[in-house]
Amino acid sequence: MKGLSTEDLDAVKELVNIGVGRAAAMLNEITCSHITLHVPTLQVIRLDELDSAGGLSGRTGAATVKIDFRGFFTGTTALIFPPESAAALVMAITGEGEDLPELDAIRIETLMEVGNIFINGVMGSIGNVLGQQITYLPPVYVEDTMANIVRTARFDPDERVLLANTRFYVEDINVEGIIAMILEIGSLDTLLEKIAVVRGV
Amino acid sequence: MDLLPVGICIVDDSLTVRYWNACLEEWTGTPAAEIVGQKVTEHFPGLKKAGFIDRIGQVLQGGAPTVFSSQIHTCLIPSHFPDGTIRVQRTTLIPLETGEKGRFDAMFVCEDVSALTQQVKSYRAMRNQTLHELEERRKAELALIAANEDLRVYFAEHTSRLTEPLNGTAADLEAILQEMEAEARDSDAVREKLRDAIGTIRTMEKRLTELIEVARKEQQDVGQEQSYFMPRTIQGSYRP
Numbered sequence: 001m002k003g004l005s006t007e008d009l010d011a012v013k014e015l016v017n018i019g020v021g022r023a024a025a026m027l028n029e030i031t032c033s034h035i036t037l038h039v040p041t042l043q044v045i046r047l048d049e050l051d052s053a054g055g056l057s058g059r060t061g062a063a064t065v066k067i068d069f070r071g072f073f074t075g076t077t078a079l080i081f082p083p084e085s086a087a088a089l090v091m092a093i094t095g096e097g098e099d100l101p102e103l104d105a106i107r108i109e110t111l112m113e114v115g116n117i118f119i120n121g122v123m124g125s126i127g128n129v130l131g132q133q134i135t136y137l138p139p140v141y142v143e144d145t146m147a148n149i150v151r152t153a154r155f156d157p158d159e160r161v162l163l164a165n166t167r168f169y170v171e172d173i174n175v176e177g178i179i180a181m182i183l184e185i186g187s188l189d190t191l192l193e194k195i196a197v198v199r200g201v
Numbered sequence: 202m203d204l205l206p207v208g209i210c211i212v213d214d215s216l217t218v219r220y221w222n223a224c225l226e227e228w229t230g231t232p233a234a235e236i237v238g239q240k241v242t243e244h245f246p247g248l249k250k251a252g253f254i255d256r257i258g259q260v261l262q263g264g265a266p267t268v269f270s271s272q273i274h275t276c277l278i279p280s281h282f283p284d285g286t287i288r289v290q291r292t293t294l295i296p297l298e299t300g301e302k303g304r305f306d307a308m309f310v311c312e313d314v315s316a317l318t319q320q321v322k323s324y325r326a327m328r329n330q331t332l333h334e335l336e337e338r339r340k341a342e343l344a345l346i347a348a349n350e351d352l353r354v355y356f357a358e359h360t361s362r363l364t365e366p367l368n369g370t371a372a373d374l375e376a377i378l379q380e381m382e383a384e385a386r387d388s389d390a391v392r393e394k395l396r397d398a399i400g401t402i403r404t405m406e407k408r409l410t411e412l413i414e415v416a417r418k419e420q421q422d423v424g425q426e427q428s429y430f431m432p433r434t435i436q437g438s439y440r441p
Contacts, residue, residue, distance in 0.1 A: 030252035030273055067265055094272055099325065100332075106272050106321045109291055109314070113270040117256075120265045127264075133303075136265035138293055 004044050004192070011195045013042040015125045016164050016179065023121030027114065031093045036169045037118075039179075047182060048157035051146040061143045063087075063103060065115025068137040069123065073130055073190055075183040076155075077123055079115040079166075083143060085175045086111050092170040103143070112141050122179060129194050160188045208278060208290070208311030211297065214261045214304060216240050216248075225311070228280035228288060245278055253277065260294045260307045267294045271314050278311055289315040352419055359412055363405055370401040 017039050024037045063086035066078035081089065087101035090110045103111070116139045127134055142149060162181040167174060183191070202209045203223040211220035218241050221233040231244065242248045248257070256267050269277055269292040276290040290311045297306040373394045380391065 026252070026255070029255075069265070090272075100328070104321050104324070105317055106270075109268075110270040110272040113268045113273060116265070116268045120259065120267065123265060124259070133263055138266040138295065139268055 007199075008192050008195065009042055009044070011199060012162060012191070013039065013164070015129060015195070016042060016122055016162075019122035019125030020118070020166065021121075022124065023118040026117050026121065027093065032095050033093050033170050035093065038167045038169070039164050040167065042162065042164045044188070045161050045163055046157065047155055047159040047161050050161050050163070050180060050182075062146050062149070063108075063111065064142045064144070064149060065112050065119070065139055066142065067116070067119050067123070067139050069134045070137075071135050072132055073134055073183075073187050075159075075181060075187055077119045077179065077181045078149075079118050080146070080178040080180060081111075081175065085177070088173055089168055089170065089175040089177075090114065092173050092175075108141050112139050115139060115141075118179075122181075126191065129198055130191065131194070155182055155184065159184060162188070207313075208280075208309070210241065210278065210309040210311070211306050212241050212257075212261075212309070213299075213306050216242055216257070219306060225278065225280075228311075228313075229278065230280075247279070248277060257294060257307060260296050261305050263296050263298075263303070263305045266296065268292075269294070271318060276311070277309065282315070286315075288313055289318045348419070352415075355415065356412065359408065363408055366401045367405060370398045373398050 020037045020039055024035050027033075027035050061083055063081045063083045064078050066076050068076045083103050084101050087103045087107055090103075090107045091097075091099065091101060093114065094110060119139070123134070123136070160183050162179075162183065164179040164181075166177050166179055168177060202220070205222065206224060208225040208228055209220065209222040210218060210225055212218055218236050218239055221231070221236050223233075226232055236244055242254075248254065253269075256269075259265075260267055271289045271291050274292070275287060277292045278290070280288045280290075282288060291314050292312070293310045295308045295310065297308050299306055377391055377394055380387075
């Protein structure tokens with residue numbers, strides 16, 4: 001695999017930030033809350049390192065919204081939260097006020113929409129750089145340990161993962177989630193090549 | 202798609218309805234013949250809102266499928282039950298490739314989640330009520346434990362106030378008995394000791410009565426019935 005320079009990482013992080021900004025604007029448009037999103041860190045890791053690097057290792061489950069995409073650019077993008085944080089985020093966004101932060105069927109559906117908007121924002125930003133059509137499957141919600149999610153993914157453990165820590169600020173709460181873009185071998189190189197063309201490098 | 206239990210509507214990139222299934226006909230009361238070929242926003246103007254139209258546009262450009270949750274939106278294509286209540290829906294928009302390159306239609310898949318929503322709300326209410334009652338029970342149990350401890354301490358303190366004088370009275374009565382058996386009695390001294398013993402016994406009777414009243418009151422407070430027995434031998438039958 002082509003080596004990842006600091007400039008490459010910064011360029012990818014910029015794309016993610018653009019997408020995150022669009023997602024925040026859309027979320028603010030459709031909800032009664034004011035949300036700001038911030039992506040402080042981005043790193044590239046191996047798929048089999050996701051469980052430990054994601055910071056959710058050992059937990060009984062992680063609340064995950066994921067979208068598979070395929071074509072010349074293939075992979076899965078997931079937005080991952082600890083379940084209680086996901087519930088708190090949904091309740092803050094929908095203004096539910098005082099209730100137990102519990103993910104039930106209704107809140108899972110809302111989390112899917114939030115994750116969908118977020119992932120679509122990021123993938124839209126990346127898709128604009130790629131300049132080619134990507135085929136997406138409908139979003140899916142999964143609640144399982146990170147280790148199991150990784151194990152059931154169709155990818156090889158050597159696949160690369162773009163891992164971005166993301167902070168959601170809503171009202172007076174601060175929720176931290178993870179964006180994980182799992183890419184098939186070759187797809188990350190394709191993305192970096194396209195970014196280099198855009199940058200004129 | 203007419204056999205599916207979900208609402209299906211397909212629009213092209215000009216938002217013109219190309220397909221309207223039987224489920225949506227039933228839900229909305231709008232026959233397919235009336236809406237196919239028309240702009241969906243003319244029949245459902247709410248779809249023109251920025252939060253909808255932008256996302257519908259992204260799907261029509263071949264973007265990712267888009268979910269509209271029931272909690273945030275209630276529904277995209279409004280419909281009502283016979284009693285007038287609104288049908289709560291989860292809607293997914295899916296891009297459909299047309300035969301032409303770069304052009305997509307958008308398929309609305311509308312699922313009725315009204316019953317699920319009601320069940321979840323009922324569950325939440327029941328859960329909250331149960332948790333509240335559990336908390337009240339916990340507080341009551343803590344209060345009962347504290348009260349029982351207070352009662353235990355009270356009885357422990359008063360037991361010594363009963364047993365010590367009774368021991369002294371028993372000793373005095375034994376001494377009187379010994380003097381009588383030895384026929385070496387001083388009548389005045391004996392009378393004095395007997396009066397003291399009676400006085401002590403009366404005091405013990407009063408204290409026991411107080412204790413029994415306290416215990417009875419505690420029992421009534423926790424809703425238990427119990428009868429208390431006071432021996433007639435200490436009900437003041439002796440008079441000097």
